Amino acid sequence: MDRDEAWERFKGRHMGKWSGRSTHVDVRTMAQVRLDEYSWSMSDATFSNRDVRVTGTMSGDGWDWKVAYNIGMPSFYVFEDGSYCAEHEMLEVADIPISRLAVEMCLTISATERLRSFLLYDFESILRRVFLLHEVQDDLWED
Numbered sequence: 001m002d003r004d005e006a007w008e009r010f011k012g013r014h015m016g017k018w019s020g021r022s023t024h025v026d027v028r029t030m031a032q033v034r035l036d037e038y039s040w041s042m043s044d045a046t047f048s049n050r051d052v053r054v055t056g057t058m059s060g061d062g063w064d065w066k067v068a069y070n071i072g073m074p075s076f077y078v079f080e081d082g083s084y085c086a087e088h089e090m091l092e093v094a095d096i097p098i099s100r101l102a103v104e105m106c107l108t109i110s111a112t113e114r115l116r117s118f119l120l121y122d123f124e125s126i127l128r129r130v131f132l133l134h135e136v137q138d139d140l141w142e143d
């Protein structure tokens with residue numbers, strides 16, 4: 001899939017503001033921490049000959065983090081329904097030490113709902129943290 005096709009699939013589902021509920025697990029201790037509410041926004045696409053670079057920003061109660069997406073590169077793939085998988089290097093997440101590698105998977109549930117996960121690996125390639133995220137666009141939560 002070329003850069004332009006990947007960009008069209010991605011922007012049609014994921015640009016804009018999302019709200020979410022998150023749980024993360026410290027794999028060493030198996031301690032679960034719930035990050036109740038947060039917002040996620042994606043904007044400001046930058047185009048080059050190789051890829052489209054988009055930054056996602058997540059903000060919660062006293063923490064925030066950013067994720068860069070290089071759409072059109074081998075580390076990023078978008079499926080026909082807008083679901084995607086991505087690898088991120090040197091990701092800084094809230095108060096967690098820098099991760100050498102983060103593997104992200106996003107599953108599109110509907111036009112306004114998605115599930116995402118992040119697997120964070122340290123510099124010794126050991127899985128350290130797992131994030132599970134449930135997100136909706138425009139605060140359209142269904143109970």
